[in-house]
Amino acid sequence: MNNKFLKTRNVTKTFGKLKALDDVNFNLYQGKIHGLLGENGAGKSSLMNILSGIYQPDKGSIYLDGEKQKILNPDFASKLGIGMVHQEFRLIESFSIKDNLTLSKSNIYKNDFLKSFKKYSEIFALNVNENEIISNLSVGEKQKIEIMKLIFNDSRIMLLDEPTAVLTPQETSQLKNSLVTLAQEDMKTIVLITHKLKEIKEFTEIVSVLKNGKMVAKDLPTKDVTDNQLIELMMGTVKTSTVNKDNEVGKIKLNVENINYTDSVNKIKKLEDINFQIKAGEILGLAGVSGNGQVELANIISGIERVYEGKIIIDNTDVSSKGVRSRKKLNLSYIPENRLGVGLAPGVSVIDNSIVKDYFHTKLGPHLSRNKTSNYLESLVKQFSIKAPNPKAEISTLSGGNMQKLLMGRELVGDPDVIIASQPTRGLDVNAVDAIHNLLIDQRNKGSAIFLISEDLDELFKLSNRLLVIFEGKIVKSFNTVDADINDVGLAMAGVNE
Amino acid sequence: MNKYILTKRQVVNELSTFYSFLLGFLIALMIGSIILLIQDKNPFDTFSLMFKLSIGSVNSLSSSLNKATPLILAGLGIAIINTVKLWNIGAEGQIFMGAIAVNLIYINFQLTNSTSFIFVLLVSAFIGGAFCILIPAITKVLFGVNEIITTLLTNYIVIGLTIYLVNGPWKDPGSLNFPAAAYVGKEVYLPTIFGKLSYGFLICILFTVFAHYLKNSSVFGYEMRIAGGSEMTAIYAGINAKQKAFFAMLIGGGFAGLAGGVELLSQTHRVSTGISQGFGYTAIIVAAITGMRPIGIFLVGSLFGALSIGGSVIQTIGVSTYIADIIQASTLFGALVIQFFFNYKLKRADDG
Ligand SMILES: Nc1ncnc2c1ncn2[C@@H]1O[C@H](COP(=O)(O)OP(=O)(O)O)[C@@H](O)[C@H]1O
Ligand SMILES: [Mg+2]
Numbered sequence: 075m076n077n078k079f080l081k082t083r084n085v086t087k088t089f090g091k092l093k094a095l096d097d098v099n100f101n102l103y104q105g106k107i108h109g110l111l112g113e114n115g116a117g118k119s120s121l122m123n124i125l126s127g128i129y130q131p132d133k134g135s136i137y138l139d140g141e142k143q144k145i146l147n148p149d150f151a152s153k154l155g156i157g158m159v160h161q162e163f164r165l166i167e168s169f170s171i172k173d174n175l176t177l178s179k180s181n182i183y184k185n186d187f188l189k190s191f192k193k194y195s196e197i198f199a200l201n202v203n204e205n206e207i208i209s210n211l212s213v214g215e216k217q218k219i220e221i222m223k224l225i226f227n228d229s230r231i232m233l234l235d236e237p238t239a240v241l242t243p244q245e246t247s248q249l250k251n252s253l254v255t256l257a258q259e260d261m262k263t264i265v266l267i268t269h270k271l272k273e274i275k276e277f278t279e280i281v282s283v284l285k286n287g288k289m290v291a292k293d294l295p296t297k298d299v300t301d302n303q304l305i306e307l308m309m310g311t312v313k314t315s316t317v318n319k320d321n322e323v324g325k326i327k328l329n330v331e332n333i334n335y336t337d338s339v340n341k342i343k344k345l346e347d348i349n350f351q352i353k354a355g356e357i358l359g360l361a362g363v364s365g366n367g368q369v370e371l372a373n374i375i376s377g378i379e380r381v382y383e384g385k386i387i388i389d390n391t392d393v394s395s396k397g398v399r400s401r402k403k404l405n406l407s408y409i410p411e412n413r414l415g416v417g418l419a420p421g422v423s424v425i426d427n428s429i430v431k432d433y434f435h436t437k438l439g440p441h442l443s444r445n446k447t448s449n450y451l452e453s454l455v456k457q458f459s460i461k462a463p464n465p466k467a468e469i470s471t472l473s474g475g476n477m478q479k480l481l482m483g484r485e486l487v488g489d490p491d492v493i494i495a496s497q498p499t500r501g502l503d504v505n506a507v508d509a510i511h512n513l514l515i516d517q518r519n520k521g522s523a524i525f526l527i528s529e530d531l532d533e534l535f536k537l538s539n540r541l542l543v544i545f546e547g548k549i550v551k552s553f554n555t556v557d558a559d560i561n562d563v564g565l566a567m568a569g570v571n572e
Numbered sequence: 573m574n575k576y577i578l579t580k581r582q583v584v585n586e587l588s589t590f591y592s593f594l595l596g597f598l599i600a601l602m603i604g605s606i607i608l609l610i611q612d613k614n615p616f617d618t619f620s621l622m623f624k625l626s627i628g629s630v631n632s633l634s635s636s637l638n639k640a641t642p643l644i645l646a647g648l649g650i651a652i653i654n655t656v657k658l659w660n661i662g663a664e665g666q667i668f669m670g671a672i673a674v675n676l677i678y679i680n681f682q683l684t685n686s687t688s689f690i691f692v693l694l695v696s697a698f699i700g701g702a703f704c705i706l707i708p709a710i711t712k713v714l715f716g717v718n719e720i721i722t723t724l725l726t727n728y729i730v731i732g733l734t735i736y737l738v739n740g741p742w743k744d745p746g747s748l749n750f751p752a753a754a755y756v757g758k759e760v761y762l763p764t765i766f767g768k769l770s771y772g773f774l775i776c777i778l779f780t781v782f783a784h785y786l787k788n789s790s791v792f793g794y795e796m797r798i799a800g801g802s803e804m805t806a807i808y809a810g811i812n813a814k815q816k817a818f819f820a821m822l823i824g825g826g827f828a829g830l831a832g833g834v835e836l837l838s839q840t841h842r843v844s845t846g847i848s849q850g851f852g853y854t855a856i857i858v859a860a861i862t863g864m865r866p867i868g869i870f871l872v873g874s875l876f877g878a879l880s881i882g883g884s885v886i887q888t889i890g891v892s893t894y895i896a897d898i899i900q901a902s903t904l905f906g907a908l909v910i911q912f913f914f915n916y917k918l919k920r921a922d923d924g
Binding site: 376377378397398399402408410412415416417418419420421422426429430431433434441442443444 | 805
């Protein structure tokens with residue numbers, strides 16, 4: 075490989091106690107497409123944010139063309155020709171394409187805008203007028219404008235943070251062609267972050283892997299590494315602690331039949347032919363990188379999303395056309411992945427949040443007397459050892475672990491028949507994770523049918539009896555956790571199917 | 573780096589709203605004193621005179637409480653609507669609409685039993701206020717149109733309507749050049765409890781209790797709080813957030829409409845542009861100072877009623893009545909600033 079164009083040496087970044095990047099050495103080569111792999115939270119976005127000057131590293135240095143750079147800020151980074159497309163778009167929605175593309179002072183195509191816009195529209199297979207307002211564009215089109223913005227701002231180094239997460243397969247392969255053209259004809263240096271091995275294989279020449287903030291492999295030639303090697307680098311050796319799974323299993327409690335769902339806003343098919351059943355006393359895991367349809371599926375089972383095809387049957391009752399309330403009455407509980415915002419209402423007190431599930435039952439209503447609600451909260455606090463000193467305080471004053479315990483506790487009262495637990499331990503510390511796991515196991519032993527949605531393979535292997543893998547809205551594989559190979563699950567999650 | 577940032581306090585003292593009101597009121601008195609000193613008036617004498625003339629006798633006390641009644645009723649309505657985290661700037665218009673509804677029913681129907689007729693008229697006032705906020709409520713829940721703008725705009729429409737009515741179809745020839753509708757008959761005047769104190773104040777107490785119950789202890793109030801906190805949580809809990817917002821707005825509008833009805837039946841006895849002297853706007857101040865708490869609105873509303881009466885009588889010693897307005901507005905300003913420091917603290921910023 076030719077000369078290193080940009081490199082980082084010993085870059086470290088901490089957020090509070092968390093080491094997001096730990097002594098990272100990373101190299102970029104001119105005119106090449108680089109893949110950056112890593113699980114969620116591995117530090118990929120943080121590294122890109124440091125290169126584009128948005129975060130400052132605590133330690134370490136950045137060299138460009140062999141020269142050590144002083145502290146970067148976004149302005150300086152863009153002068154050096156480093157640009158980034160973020161996971162969340164940063165276009166001005168109410169401005170036209172032209173205004174967005176020519177907004178920055180580092181813009182180089184102000185005078186011959188139309189000519190360049192035409193040229194790059196062709197490369198990106200973009201077919202819209204330059205005066206179109208951004209908010210009228212589809213997600214895929216916005217993505218193209220984001221990347222084009224980098225070109226118009228004269229970026230030599232283009233950092234793309236999970237650009238394909240929002241694209242359809244056709245758009246993805248289109249993006250691949252465009253990026254290859256940019257690298258070959260314009261000598262652009264490109265970094266592509268993705269979870270999908272297929273894209274690493276198809277798009278990139280060189281791949282690096284981050285794990286828990288450490289660069290565990292760098293400068294691997296993509297054509298020489300196997301999927302298995304990459305998965306192992308990405309996931310590491312998962313400690314396979316496991317719980318006893320010989321408990322008694324009863325009759326079918328949840329039956330999900332032929333679910334198909336298309337997002338009504340951008341008309342993208344989010345779920346395709348989903349089928350599964352869960353029995354009493356069973357935990358069914360759903361593995362998958364987030365954004366592959368998990369939230370949509372959980373919302374459909376819990377009754378929040380009402381427009382879909384297929385059937386949801388709880389305890390032999392078809393609830394497909396029923397709302398949240400009737401499903402709750404059949405004793406279904408839902409622990410949503412978005413704790414604060416969906417499961418708990420921000421800006422509302424601890425005590426109000428503690429009765430969200432049961433407030434309309436006679437034991438609390440019709441008058442929500444102080445006494446009754448206080449007693450209710452008190453019994454939750456005791457049973458689930460929640461630290462919530464002031465019931466009237468806003469819910470967001472609790473720690474993450476205590477919020478989750480309150481949410482779990484509230485949903486587990488009354489021994490639900492069916493529990494949907496979505497990313498129940500994400501972002502929690504070890505003790506809180508153990509506590510949450512024990513709650514789920516207890517509930518399983520009491521005969522609940524549990525649907526556990528998680529990205530954490532360790533958690534899924536530890537708790538679940540069976541495992542499904544979801545990828546791009548489809549169940550691509552199912553495993554029996556007792557004899558499954560963790561690498562096979564990882565491969566399926568990354569979209570590799572042999 | 574030596575930067576400071578504001579961080580939200582974890583635990584806020586429950587009485588913080590009360591303390592900030594007290595401190596805000598003190599600040600307001602100081603500002604008022606400075607203005608009085610500039611005018612060469614003795615602040616202490618002026619304030620004690622205001623105090624004496626507003627609550628010093630049964631008569632002045634009842635005037636103060638009568639004055640407080642529309643402030644409190646409209647303030648309660650604002651507080652109910654704010655449970656879903658929406659702002660009603662349209663109480664002024666709703667007050668006028670309540671009075672218009674009373675007159676409309678009064679001139680078109682007659683009931684022989686005056687007690688039931690008064691009752692019917694008060695219900696009409698409530699419905700009038702609710703009707704007045706109907707369009708802002710519909711546009712809010714259907715299209716997400718900002719209710720602050722729409723409720724504010726309805727004020728201008730309703731006041732325009734009032735001017736039209738009292739100059740046109742409802743103009744009382746007997747009122748000579750003053751544009752006003754004819755007086756309602758004595759049989760529908762709200763009676764007094766004692767002194768000049770109108771039964772309107774009793775209605776006010778009843779509605780304070782009702783609003784307190786609705787906001788804090790009813791299932792509906794709970795659902796409004798959740799809907800106001802997060803629409804997604806409401807949907808998750810099976811609560812129809814839009815429906816709660818809609819009904820909260822109608823009920824809140826009704827409270828302000830009732831204020832207009834009570835004002836007409838107990839004080840002005842006829843529709844004119846003088847039905848409200850900015851009660852609907854002062855009510856926003858009252859509601860905001862108390863952090864939208866009904867009992868607080870009752871107390872602060874009573875104080876503000878007294879301030880208005882006190883302010884209007886000190887004209888006799890050559891002090892402008894605006895001193896009362898200045899104190900009311902400065903109280904809000906001071907209270908909000910103090911409340912800010914209860915809610916936030918300055919912290920040295922760690923880098924990152
Ligand atoms: N601004 C921030 N403040 C606090 N923690 C952060 C911040 N940005 C990222 N993190 C944390 O750093 C870790 C790495 O995050 P990120 O770089 O976004 O990972 P990735 O992009 O690989 O999913 C995560 O644990 C994340 O929670
Ligand atoms: Mg990221």
